[in-house]
Structures are given as structure tokens and as C-alpha cells.
Amino acid sequence: MLTIANTSFSSRLLTGTGKFSNAGIMLDALASSGTELVTLALRRLDRRDRDAIFEPLQAAGYRLLPNTSGARTAEEAIQAAQLTREAMGTPWLKLEIHPDPRYLLPDPVETLKAAERLVQLGFIVLPYVHADPVLCKRLEEAGCAAVMPLAAPIGSNQGLVTAPFLDIIIEQSRVPVIVDAGLGAPSQAAEAMERGADAVLVNTAIATATDPVAMAAAFKAAVDAGYQARQAGLATPGLRAAASSPLTAFLESGGDTHAG
């Protein structure tokens, strides 16, 4: 079981709700992914928007993880957090502060500043950060419930670009490590889990697939496989061959042995 802030989850796949072509497909894909924790955003109300997703998500029993996307500073993120807690009735928060729209890379200084304050204000803070082991440790010390280092820029589908640094974060962290952003294929999610991530968050790769429901199932299988492999103990890579068959020279009588 994955445990974040004393809450247990049997699924290690978190999913975003953005970029789906409609709410119906989104709900079907979430069901297919087996996810229990889904992200949402907050925006100024558009009275004409009838595709409300809050109630269906709540009715389906998902735990909600509102984000602070759109915030460019700690101050803006704190204000957004107070609005999301009020709007969605949860203190859980994916803290994300990315001032630059081109790469959407998170601002580490503002994120740490906001995290310290939000923890004091009683929020369950899951910060979206670069794969910086020092920053992740500082956020853990500040009281964050998990850390969410990126694999690659949001929506880029580049996979585990930050792998060596994710390894360090995973080794050091005493809070769950959720690899977020940039995972474009189930194989990449499986690898993140094999490397020891506690969970992954996927949105774009599922939402923009030709068949989002099938892709959600593929990510579910990949996350399960990667986690099982990690638990089972992965074999160590080596330069030389190591025979899998017995070294028995059955073609020769008493001669040299050859591996096969």
C-alpha cells in the first residue's frame, strides 16, 4: 500500500484530468487506470461552462488533489491554495509554481517558501519540483507529505530524463516519491517504479492517446509490473555473459566445457 499523510492507496498511479476530449472519456479513462488520487485545477468561474467535472469526480469516489497551476510566486500559490481548500473541501494540495510558460519548470525558491507556509496552515503539501535531491530533502524537512520530482518537462513525453537524480531522491527520501511529468509511455512508468519510485503521476500520455481508456489500462499494468519487479529484486547488469544453462558438454565425452 502507498501511504501519504496517513492515507493508504492501493493504486500507485496518480492521474491528471486535463487535456481529455470530454468529461465522459476522462471518467472512463480514470476508471480504467485504477487511480484513486486525481489532480484538478482552479480557474475563474466561467458561467457558460457546463462541463463541470468536480461533482462527477467526487461522486466516483476519487480523492482529489487540487493543484496551484497558474501561480507564479509563493504568495499567489498560498492564495490559490486557500481557494482550492474552500472550493474542493480538501487540504490536499499539489503545489506547483512555474512562472515560465515555455518549459513550465517549477521555481524552487518560491516552492520551498510556499511549502513552509502551507504546512503551517495545515495543508497536506505535495510539491512539484525539479529532480533536485537537495531541494526534495528541504521540502521533506519543511513537512511536505510527499515530493513530486519531474521526469521531464510537463507534457513533453520525454521519459526519465532525470533518472540519475531521481535515484538519489528515492534513496534519500523518507516521504513518498511520486515521479511526475514527462512520462510518455507505460514502459517509462514501469522503469520509474523499478527504480524505486513510490508512485507516478500521468496525464498527457493518457489523455492525448488515440484511445485514452486503453492507454490508462496500459499504464496501470506498467505501474503494477514495475512495482512488483522492484519488490522482487531486480537482477544486476553486468558486462560479461553469465550462463543460464548448466555448463555441461553433452556433445563431447570428457572434453572442455562450453556454456550455452
Next chain:
Amino acid sequence: MMIFCNGEGFEVPADATLADALSIYLEGSETPASRGLAVACNGDVVPRSLWSQRPLTDGDRLDLFSAVAGG
């Protein structure tokens, strides 16, 4: 009196509460609860439990936010 919701001005009765103003503004729309709505009055977040008690004054500025899809 005149109240502003997300920058849009509209008339409400002089004794209207914040809850009254919302129901006027959202008339024909879904209920606030179903949308995951948060309201700030002149910049301060007003908890849902206080919406029906909160009096308004002419020119008050309400900012309305709702849950939307996101990653």
C-alpha cells in the same frame, strides 16, 4: 446596489447577502456546490458556511473560482 462578479457588474437588492448575490449571478447555472466553487470578497476568501450571513455593500468585488480539469 451594484456588485461585481469576476469584473461583471450587476444589481442586487440592498439587503442581499453573498449567497443571494451568487444565486442571482449563477441563475440558470448549476449550484455552486456541484461546481467546486470558491468565493473571495474584495480579495478575502469567504468560507462557504458564511455565504448566507455575509452582508454586501455597494461596489463589493466578488471573485469566483471553480474546479476545472488539470494535471
